[in-house]
Amino acid sequence: MTPSSQGSGAPAPCALLVVGIGELATPRGDGPLGGAALGRVDRARGQAVACDGDRILAVGPEPELRARFAANEVLDASGGLVIPGLVDAHTHPVFLGTREGEFEQRIAGRSYVEIAAAGGGIRSSLRGVRGADEAALVAALLPRLDRFLALGTTTIEAKTGYGLTVADELKGLDVIAKADRHHAVDLVATCLGGHDVPPEFEGRASDWVEVVAKELWPAAASKATFADVFTESHVFGLDDSRRLMESARDVGLELRMHVDQLTALGGAQLAAELGARSADHLEHVTPEGIRALAERGVQPVLCPLVPLYLGESQEAPARAMVDAGLAPALSTDFNPGSCYCMSLFEVMSWGALRYGFSADEALTAATLNAAASLGLGSDRGSIEPGKRADLVITDLTSAAHLTYELGRSPVRAVVKDGRVAWRG
Ligand code: NIG
Ligand code: FE
Secondary structure (H helix, E strand, C coil): CCCCCCCCCCCEEEEEEEECCCEEEECCCCCCCCHHHHHCCEEEECEEEEEECCEEEEEEEHHHHHHHEEEEEEEECCCCCEEECEEEEEECCCCCCCCHHHHHHHHCCCCHHHHHHCCCCHHHHHHHHHCCCHHHHHHHHHHHHHHHHHCCEEEEEEECCCCCCHHHHHHHHHHHHHHHHHCCCEEEEEEEEECCCCHHHCCCHHHHHHHHHHHHHHHHCCCCCEEEEEECCCCECHHHHHHHHHHHHHCCCEEEEEECCCCCCCHHHHHHHHCCCEEEECCCCCHHHHHHHHHHCCEEEECCHHHHHHCCCCCCCHHHHHHCCCCCEECCCEECCCECCCCHHHHHHHHHHHHCCCHHHHHHHHCHHHHHHCCCCCCCCCCCCCCECCEEEECCCCHHHCCCCCCCCCEEEEEECCEEEEEC
16 A cells, blocks of 8 residues: 555554644745745645655645554644744854854944954954864854754755865865764755955965865865855955856856845856856845846845844845745855854744745745755755655744744744654
8 A cells, every 4th residue: 555545444654643733834846936936835724744754745634644644653733833844045054163242343333344354254263163173163063953953944054164275174064064964954065165365365365266266176076065155345356256156166066156245246147147056145236136147047045134133234125036036045144253043933034024025935935945045946845745854843823923923933843854853
């Protein structure tokens, strides 16, 4: 008997049956969903989800699934909302030490670029990573993954970028691989060799660009899925960024890019020209930049907490992007400098408050669209048979509460790869 067969006969075995679901809310398909489809979320009551191995076997009315399956374990959602495991498509979690002093300076009026020019910012995190061995960095990363999981995030894109020597960047990628093996949360590795100009290369950014192009990317290609660059006039301009990204593509790395975050440099147009998987930040993107992204189907990865955190007034024009048909992801940009927050629930709320996203739009952006931006849309990001069994059980009564409530985690339990990986 196959698990999908119905009617008479003995119930099929399955590892986990999630019952007692109030509302089940999920986007559908492989995504990414752009334009009007961004808000196309299925909401249904009285559903159950059967899981086996790391996959979703069936989704349907609870009485039907109870009859069809004999489950080893039954998880009662106690009437709560169930959504897909959240996917954070932009994080910088490999670092040692925090930078709360810079936060205080910004509150007192100094800008992110001023602090960076005075030796703070990304460079202050370099000291921690360069001085630490792999074990120390893994030990710092694992508790962060615990927190991501407790907040309902089951997959993160994880960037290096605080090493900025060839050896320290490769060490960062090894840290990500080790943490991925040892933790339920899945990590997708990005080598951010273009995060900043290392102090040793001060005034010679193009020399570092050549080191990255000729030495780092070839060595990173077997350890990372993506390469990334901070395209900004005080870091890597358009020519250096193009050289970095073309050389990464040449060795088989896919591209994500930090663009138009602090100024309208035209990074979005470059990301489109290069066929990047994602163009991230985009607070200062121009209408031409939006058009270029739309023409090439590049996904925006939006980080609404970052301008808030940096004291910058300019928001990403998210609604204009959606109106142009783009399929945004929402992410934390978790890092020690410009956003020390791991909660995608918080980010969804700010997506509503700052961009005018509906709860359904925010949910798609933090699940299926984020997964699609990582090339994983056919594997995860929605609750459908055949997809990876990553689910968040909340204590919310409906998806409308996803963006409505601030400052408290609604997560009751998290299912990762078909197993209950976290319980509140
Ligand atoms: O995404 N834009 C550059 N990188 C990070 C900030 C990193 C840091 O300040 O440590 C970002 O905002
Ligand atoms: Fe970032």
